[in-house]
Amino acid sequence: MRIIVDGMGGDNAPAEIVKGCVEASKEISDEIWIVGREEEILKELKKYKFDQSQFKIINAEEVIDNCDAPVKAVRTKKNSSMVVGLNLLKSGSGDLFISGGNTGALMAGGLFILGRIPGIDRPAITSPYPIMGKGMSLLVDAGANAECKPNNLLEFGIMGSIYMEKVFGVERPAVGLVNIGAEESKGTTVIKAAHQMMKKSSLNFVGNVEAREVPYGVCDVIVCDGFVGNTILKLTEGFALNMFQFVKKKFTEGLKSKVGAMLLLDKIKALKDEFDYSSYGGAPILGVKGAVIKIHGSSNATAVKNGILRAIPYASGHVVQIIEDAVLALEEVERGE
Numbered sequence: 001m002r003i004i005v006d007g008m009g010g011d012n013a014p015a016e017i018v019k020g021c022v023e024a025s026k027e028i029s030d031e032i033w034i035v036g037r038e039e040e041i042l043k044e045l046k047k048y049k050f051d052q053s054q055f056k057i058i059n060a061e062e063v064i065d066n067c068d069a070p071v072k073a074v075r076t077k078k079n080s081s082m083v084v085g086l087n088l089l090k091s092g093s094g095d096l097f098i099s100g101g102n103t104g105a106l107m108a109g110g111l112f113i114l115g116r117i118p119g120i121d122r123p124a125i126t127s128p129y130p131i132m133g134k135g136m137s138l139l140v141d142a143g144a145n146a147e148c149k150p151n152n153l154l155e156f157g158i159m160g161s162i163y164m165e166k167v168f169g170v171e172r173p174a175v176g177l178v179n180i181g182a183e184e185s186k187g188t189t190v191i192k193a194a195h196q197m198m199k200k201s202s203l204n205f206v207g208n209v210e211a212r213e214v215p216y217g218v219c220d221v222i223v224c225d226g227f228v229g230n231t232i233l234k235l236t237e238g239f240a241l242n243m244f245q246f247v248k249k250k251f252t253e254g255l256k257s258k259v260g261a262m263l264l265l266d267k268i269k270a271l272k273d274e275f276d277y278s279s280y281g282g283a284p285i286l287g288v289k290g291a292v293i294k295i296h297g298s299s300n301a302t303a304v305k306n307g308i309l310r311a312i313p314y315a316s317g318h319v320v321q322i323i324e325d326a327v328l329a330l331e332e333v334e335r336g337e
């Protein structure tokens with residue numbers, strides 16, 4: 001397999017990107033092509049020992065920054081690391097593409113360069129959602145589509161279910177629809193219609209789930225529009241950050257507290273690790289005709305490494321093709337067959 005990595009995408013590029021690629025290469029036999037400014041990438045690679053036969057640098061002098069307008073950047077920065085990488089994926093030169101760059105540009109590039117899977121109305125950005133003591137759930141959509149139609153939410157459920165099964169090995173993933181109540185009668189017209197469509201589908205649909213239930217792992221795939229999904233993510237991130245700051249403050253108030261903190265250090269670290277995004281890899285952009293993975297813009301080497309390792313089953317498991325095949329069943333549901 002050939003993995004294409006955006007060497008210039010993210011706040012810590014290319015240093016952490018290159019380091020993460022090298023660390024990942026020690027656990028796999030696949031090729032890694034790093035796309036970006038050749039001179040800068042070579043400078044970073046020289047810091048490490050690795051199997052040179054696994055690596056190739058594809059020179060791309062331009063960079064799409066976070067401040068760039070996504071659509072304009074994709075259309076005008078043809079020699080950017082992101083656009084070059086996506087074109088390599090489209091040509092069949094690689095099997096998957098990973099980037100920590102501008103999320104909007106990556107979505108736009110996926111649509112313009114790779115195109116949608118036939119039958120998928122709107123691709124979605126997913127995000128791992130840590131569940132205390134239970135690993136993670138998958139949240140779909142995490143911010144790409146602020147407003148959705150009922151069939152979009154059904155598509156999100158189907159794509160997320162396939163991803164959880166093929167990449168994380170979750171058999172018959174439980175799919176839940178975020179709503180203001182568990183009853184079928186609750187929610188907007190869109191939500192109520194989506195509920196009925198999911199209920200009739202082949203999904204392991206567990207019904208509506210309230211936001212307060214999401215952190216308990218009530219379902220494996222959390223379905224919502226991008227506005228709600230992004231709000232859930234940012235609220236959770238803010239709460240977790242404040243919680244750890246509060247715990248740290250309490251454990252440093254006086255000698256007795258500090259002694260207690262030393263005794264519980266392993267437990268505290270384990271709790272913090274459960275909320276560490278870097279351990280869960282990247283987030284696939286589901287619905288485009290290619291294996292595209294978005295890693296966090298502030299990813300360190302560990303996050304890059306895990307993003308690569310987690311992405312391999314996505315490509316090797318032919319998840320994109322499986323989603324494309326599943327659209328046929330989706331169309332039957334929409335026709336009421």
